[in-house]
Amino acid sequence: MNLQNPPNSGDSLALTYLNDFEARTVEAIAERIIPADGAAGGATQAGVVYYIDRAISGFSTGLQRVYRLGLRELERFCKQEHSASFVDLTAQQQDDVVRRLYGKETGGDETVHPEGLARPAMERQEQGNEGSESPGGINLELLHTFFMVVREHTVEGYFCDPIYGGNRDAVGWRLVGFPGAQWGYTAEQMRPGFDATQIPTKTLSDLRRELKNLPNNEQFYTDGEK
Amino acid sequence: MPSKKTDVVVLGAGAAGAIVASELAQGGVKVVCLDKGPHYSDEDFRLKHDEIRYYARGAIVPHMSTDPMTWREGNKDAATLLPWVSGPLGTANPLHLAPSLGTGGGSIHWGGACWRFRESEFRMKSIIEERLGKKALPEGSTLEDWPISYQDLEPYYDRVEWELGISGRGSNLVGEPQPGDNPWEAPRRRDYPMPPLRQGPADHRFADACSRLGFHPFRTAAAIASEPFKGRSGCTYCGYCHGYPCHVNAKTSTHVAALPAGLASGNLEIRDFCRAYKINRSNDGRRVLGVSYYDPLGRSVDLEADQVVVACYALENARLMLASGINRNGQVGKNYMTHAFGFFMGLTPESSNPFMGPLVASTAIEDFSGELVHDYDPTVLWGAPIISWPGDFQPLEIAQAMPGNAPKWGAGFRDWMRDNYTRIWAMYSQTANIPTQETYVDLDPHQKDKYGQPALRMTHGWGEVDKRGVEFLLKQKRKIAQEMGLLASWEETTAPEYHLSTHEVGTHRMGDDPATSVVDIFGRSHECENLFVIGGGQFPGYHGYNPTQTLQALAYMTSDHMLDRPFHRSVGGNGN
Numbered sequence: 001m002n003l004q005n006p007p008n009s010g011d012s013l014a015l016t017y018l019n020d021f022e023a024r025t026v027e028a029i030a031e032r033i034i035p036a037d038g039a040a041g042g043a044t045q046a047g048v049v050y051y052i053d054r055a056i057s058g059f060s061t062g063l064q065r066v067y068r069l070g071l072r073e074l075e076r077f078c079k080q081e082h083s084a085s086f087v088d089l090t091a092q093q094q095d096d097v098v099r100r101l102y103g104k105e106t107g108g109d110e111t112v113h114p115e116g117l118a119r120p121a122m123e124r125q126e127q128g129n130e131g132s133e134s135p136g137g138i139n140l141e142l143l144h145t146f147f148m149v150v151r152e153h154t155v156e157g158y159f160c161d162p163i164y165g166g167n168r169d170a171v172g173w174r175l176v177g178f179p180g181a182q183w184g185y186t187a188e189q190m191r192p193g194f195d196a197t198q199i200p201t202k203t204l205s206d207l208r209r210e211l212k213n214l215p216n217n218e219q220f221y222t223d224g225e226k
Numbered sequence: 227m228p229s230k231k232t233d234v235v236v237l238g239a240g241a242a243g244a245i246v247a248s249e250l251a252q253g254g255v256k257v258v259c260l261d262k263g264p265h266y267s268d269e270d271f272r273l274k275h276d277e278i279r280y281y282a283r284g285a286i287v288p289h290m291s292t293d294p295m296t297w298r299e300g301n302k303d304a305a306t307l308l309p310w311v312s313g314p315l316g317t318a319n320p321l322h323l324a325p326s327l328g329t330g331g332g333s334i335h336w337g338g339a340c341w342r343f344r345e346s347e348f349r350m351k352s353i354i355e356e357r358l359g360k361k362a363l364p365e366g367s368t369l370e371d372w373p374i375s376y377q378d379l380e381p382y383y384d385r386v387e388w389e390l391g392i393s394g395r396g397s398n399l400v401g402e403p404q405p406g407d408n409p410w411e412a413p414r415r416r417d418y419p420m421p422p423l424r425q426g427p428a429d430h431r432f433a434d435a436c437s438r439l440g441f442h443p444f445r446t447a448a449a450i451a452s453e454p455f456k457g458r459s460g461c462t463y464c465g466y467c468h469g470y471p472c473h474v475n476a477k478t479s480t481h482v483a484a485l486p487a488g489l490a491s492g493n494l495e496i497r498d499f500c501r502a503y504k505i506n507r508s509n510d511g512r513r514v515l516g517v518s519y520y521d522p523l524g525r526s527v528d529l530e531a532d533q534v535v536v537a538c539y540a541l542e543n544a545r546l547m548l549a550s551g552i553n554r555n556g557q558v559g560k561n562y563m564t565h566a567f568g569f570f571m572g573l574t575p576e577s578s579n580p581f582m583g584p585l586v587a588s589t590a591i592e593d594f595s596g597e598l599v600h601d602y603d604p605t606v607l608w609g610a611p612i613i614s615w616p617g618d619f620q621p622l623e624i625a626q627a628m629p630g631n632a633p634k635w636g637a638g639f640r641d642w643m644r645d646n647y648t649r650i651w652a653m654y655s656q657t658a659n660i661p662t663q664e665t666y667v668d669l670d671p672h673q674k675d676k677y678g679q680p681a682l683r684m685t686h687g688w689g690e691v692d693k694r695g696v697e698f699l700l701k702q703k704r705k706i707a708q709e710m711g712l713l714a715s716w717e718e719t720t721a722p723e724y725h726l727s728t729h730e731v732g733t734h735r736m737g738d739d740p741a742t743s744v745v746d747i748f749g750r751s752h753e754c755e756n757l758f759v760i761g762g763g764q765f766p767g768y769h770g771y772n773p774t775q776t777l778q779a780l781a782y783m784t785s786d787h788m789l790d791r792p793f794h795r796s797v798g799g800n801g802n
Contacts, residue, residue, distance in 0.1 A: 033635040040644065059283060060315060098635065105633040148314035151635055156315075159621040160278045175640070176647035178581055178621050181275035183473075184462025185582045192427045196579045196648065204273055211272060217474055221453055221460030223424065 011168065012050065017057035017064060021087075022071050023049050028087045029147075030154040032094050034172075041171040043154055051157030051166030052150070063149060070146025073139055077101070080136045101140070102147035161204045170201045181207050184220030228528050232258045232495075234788075235517055235531040237502045237546070239265075240331020241774050242761045242781040243537030244480035245390075247496075248488025249785035257494045258529065260519055262288075263328025265498040266481050271471035277620045280470045283317055286326040286335060293324065295541070296670045297725055299687040305670060310724040319626075320469045322724040324541055329496060330471075330481030332539070332728060333774065337468035337585045337618070338449035338477055340392050341611075341771035342383045344412045346596050348372040350767045353597050354607055362607060364691050366662040368561050370766040373737050373747050376412050377796050382779035387418055387447075390483040390778065391455040394418040394447030407444035410592045420452045423461060426587040426616025428578035428651040433589040433614070435709035441591040446613060448586040449478035449774070458482060467584035467618045498522075503679050505534060505550040507754060514757045520677060533756045533788070535749075537781070540763035541667060541726075544733040545682040547744075547759065548669050554753050557744050559668050561661040562686055563732040563768040566722050568657065568696045570703040571627060572715035573649040580624075580650040583617035590614065594702060595770055599695075606698045607660065607691050610770020612706070615652040624650055629716035651712070653703055657695040658768035659688060661732055686725040693720040731762035731773055747795070748787040749780065760784050 015023055027049040036042030043049075056063050074097075078086045082093060089097065099105070157166030159173065161181065167173060173180050179199040189199065233256040236247040240261075247259040263286070264270075279285045290312065296305035311323050325332025346353055351369045354362050363369060386392065396417040397406030422445035425433075436443040450467075453460040459474040467477070475482045488494040499522035506515045506528065516530035536543050544559040552558065590613040594602065599609030624647055633639040659665060670683035697720045707715045737743025740752035749760035760781055762773040787793060 034640050035637055037637060037640065040640070042640070060317075062316060095636065102635070105636040105638050106631060145314070152314050154635075155625045156278060156282055156622060159625065160282075161276055164278055172621065176621055176643045177577075178647065181273075181466075182464055184464050187424060190424060190427055190463060190579070190582050192430055193576055194427070194579065196577065196582075204276060207273055207275060217459045217462050220462035221451075221476075 015053050018049075018053045018067065022067065023053060024087050025071055025074065025085070026052055026067070026150065028094060029098070029150050030157070032091070032098050033151055033154040034158050035091075040175045043158055045168065046158050046166050046171040047168040048154050048157035048166045051160055051164050052153045054165045055153060055156075066146055066149050070142060070149070073142055074101075074146065077138050077143060080138065098147065101143045102151060163204050170203065173201055183207065183210070183215050184217065186220055187223045227525060228530075231516070231530040232256050233531065234258075234533045234535060235260065235529055236535040236537060237517065238331060238536070238538040238542075239329040239481065239485065239496060240325065240537060240539065241333040241336075241480055242777050243331070243535065244329065244333075244484040244488075245778060245781040246535050246537060246758075246760065246785050246788070247494055248484045249782065250788060251488035251491045251494035253785075253789040255493060255789070257488070258531070259494060259496050260500040260502055260517070261327070261329055261331075261496065261498050262501045263326070263498065265329045265496050266334070266471070268475065268482070272473050274471050274473050275464065275466045277466075277622045280335075280466075281320065281620065282622060284320045284323070286328060286471065287320040287323045288327055292676060294673050294675055294681040295324070295684065295726075296673050296681055297684045297686065299685075301664055301685050305673075305683045305685075307673070308726065321728060322726055323728065324539055324726070324730075325728055328481075329485060329498065330479040333449070333477075333479045333483075334471045334481065335469050336449070336728075336774060339586050339613070339772040340387075340394065340447040340449045340775045342412055342414070343376065343769050343771055343776055344410060344596060345376040347767070347769040347771075348375050350596070350608060350769065357597060357600055358604055358607065364660055364662060364689055366664060368661045368663060370735070370737065372766055375796050378794065379776070379779050379783075380413075380415065382782045383775065384415055385782050386775050386778045390449070390478045390480070391420065391451050391458065392418050392447055392449055392478065392775070393420040393423055393452040395422050395445050397444060407442065408592055409442055410595060410598065411444075418447060420455060422446070423448050423450060423452045423584065423587040424463065425589065426580075426583040426614075428574050428580070429588050429614050429616040431574060431651070431710050432616070432653065432706065435706055436589070436591050439705065439709055441593045443589045443591050446586050446588045446590045448584065450584055450586060451476045451478070461584065463583040463587065465581045465583055465618055466620065500527075501677070502538070502546065503549070503677060505536070505546060505552060505757065507550070507552070511554075512754060514754045533758065535758040535760060535784070537760050540730045540733045540761055541682055543759050543761060543763045544667050545669065545680075547734065549680055552751070552753055552757070555741055555744075557735065557742065559733050560666045561732040561735050561766070562665040562667055562684065562730065563658050563661050563765065564686065564725060565656040565658055565727045565729040565768075566688065566692065566696050566720075567654045567718060567727065568699050568703070568720075569652065569654050569718040570700065570707070570715060571629075571650065571652045571717070572707050572710075572712035573646055574651050575649075575711055575713055577648045578616065578651045579648060580617050580619040585615045585618040588614040588616055594699060599698065603698055606695050608657070608695065608769070610655045610657050610695070610699060612653055612655050612699060612702060615654055619650055619652075621647060629714070649713070653706065655696075655699045655703075656729065656770050656772065657692065657699065658770070659686070659692045661768075662689065667733055684725060688721040696720040729762070729773055731765040731768050734759045734763040735766045736764040737766060747783070748793075749784045750787075758784055758788070
């Protein structure tokens with residue numbers, strides 16, 4: 001292996017919890033939550049699904065069942081309503097599904113805080129509340145919980161440091177104009193009206209690379225041209 | 227298992243505990259300091275620029291799974307685990323939890339807002355009654371004046387500023403005829419040791435608008451070094467500040483500002499990952515013998531000490547006392563007070579670059595503070611400063627703080643973030659609830675932590691007078707926003723959903739009367755003569771200011787008292 005150019009694990013397609021079909025479904029949902037618009041990449045280009053996959057195999061193992069059962073239920077729902085898998089629906093149909101199960105884009109439910117907060121959402125599900133079911137026996141409450149989780153995870157995966165698997169090539173940061181992990185900002189950069197898009201975006205990897213040669217903090221805490 | 231006896235054990239190496247531990251050690255006292263979290267080194271935070279780790283996942287704050295806490299609005303309601311700290315992912319927003327664990331405690335993740343309380347704050351109850359009548363305070367109010375005055379505390383405020391390092395510009399220096407920007411600042415013996423931080427980009431717009439409106443803007447003091455201070459770097463304005471540790475030790479966190487001197491004395495031992503669960507007492511209950519704690523491997527250890535200092539935050543202090551049965555007069559946990567922020571966010575016409583600088587790189591006005599508000603609206607009991615919050619906003623935090631009518635997903639959500647993130651600016655104020663017989667903490671009868679210890683239960687709702695204070699200040703903020711030319715704005719409600727703001731106080735009130743208070747002015751327990759319980763829990767009233775500088779001033783008072791140094795008191799001595 002060439003140590004000078006190690007493989008870029010940030011572009012890995014490997015999965016640590018979700019199966020391939022689940023990952024493609026999560027990716028399709030995430031793309032509806034943050035769609036690409038041509039100029040700017042959406043959740044797919046940002047690799048949000050890899051953020052989510054690593055989150056639920058690592059930090060949030062308690063949410064594994066929300067994903068597995070939620071995805072299974074979503075398939076049942078889509079088969080019943082559209083006779084197709086979520087990934088095979090048109091973008092408009094997918095948006096309709098999200099509207100139905102999560103809520104409208106605007107003016108929908110405020111973020112709901114379900115009971116039993118410290119516990120993973122699925123445990124709450126199992127604790128006696130059978131949830132609201134549609135005529136076809138679809139567990140809509142489970143699906144609403146699932147979509148709330150995916151929505152939060154998608155936003156996290158779009159704006160996280162790329163080390164977490166999402167925000168690849170700083171797609172999310174570049175969209176909103178966030179320069180990322182900066183050691184500091186100078187007086188000149190903090191002047192009102194400064195065009196911050198001039199500042200090269202940095203990630204935690206960039207910062208770690210620079211640790212051996214730390215910047216002189218004086219350039220940040222002095223006011224320079226006084 | 228027993229551990230070798232020590233002179234003093236300090237529980238909690240946070241904003242107050244680290245000061246006492248370090249001061250006592252430097253005074254020749256053998257101190258063991260326990261903390262639930264890690265003892266942090268300089269290296270731990272070099273790469274702290276991580277919103278997932280510190281904000282979304284709350285890497286340094288307590289979580290409900292290890293430190294459960296319950297809440298109910300009224301004392302007839304059923305309590306649930308804090309409903310506002312946890313989103314769909316089961317993770318916590320660190321702004322509305324108890325402060326960080328580990329050495330430095332809340333002073334690691336704080337925003338660093340530093341305030342001295344003004345003179346009148348110490349007489350809040352009397353002033354309200356004198357000016358608005360005895361019936362102005364709500365029924366069941368338990369508000370009291372402070373048993374000490376501003377003058378009593380002034381030397382200790384000064385010590386916090388010069389020992390620990392605070393940046394700011396004083397307006398009312400004793401002996402200087404020319405007043406500064408803030409006409410209502412209480413007198414101070416000397417200026418801050420460092421000039422104010424550089425302002426965040428959009429802070430100028432707030433300051434200018436306030437001037438045009440005839441208000442009196444001044445620079446907020448900050449527990450962040452604006453230039454090198456005692457071997458620590460000046461601030462680099464990286465913009466990952468509140469909720470984050472500092473990567474260059476510019477922030478005045480006690481693990482770098484207080485503990486090193488104590489450790490250098492050779493008299494201070496820090497035991498990290500140790501969780502005190504009981505204060506042990508003599509058979510007659512009048513003295514404490516030491517504490518029992520769980521060590522990092524979960525083994526129970528009994529540590530004897532001549533004196534015990536409990537400095538685990540207003541909430542855990544009360545919980546630990548109650549769990550240890552120290553509550554003879556029934557006052558432990560009463561008089562709970564916290565802050566509502568009246569958070570107000572808006573969009574500036576030009577780029578605000580809100581990712582730059584700390585939130586305290588800011589300006590404030592005191593035109594409506596404390597009793598000054600009565601001249602504008604006498605139905606408001608007590609006012610507070612309005613403070614600009616120009617920076618320290620990362621994208622996730624903003625995505626979670628969007629206005630209620632903004633799209634939550636889809637192209638609209640994406641475009642909102644794209645168009646607005648770099649124009650975000652905010653202001654806030656901090657109004658305290660009036661403590662009543664229905665604002666208190668006690669042990670939850672059902673909820674236990676994983677060690678089997680009872681969880682703390684909060685009972686707290688926002689009262690009508692509390693809401694009026696928030697609403698009055700929101701009105702002023704709307705005026706300021708208009709003058710600033712903000713393109714859009716949105717605001718928190720007058721009765722926010724949280725009841726815990728990282729600014730909790732009052733739960734072990736200090737006073738001279740052992741029947742109506744828990745500790746004396748030095749934090750010494752009325753019930754156990756060699757027990758000190760310190761921090762914001764000592765406050766008998768609460769005001770429009772962050773509590774930390776005041777509770778740190780009190781910690782220096784406690785340290786001096788324990789080291790038999792003199793204290794000069796100007797008021798009282800025989801009850802409130």
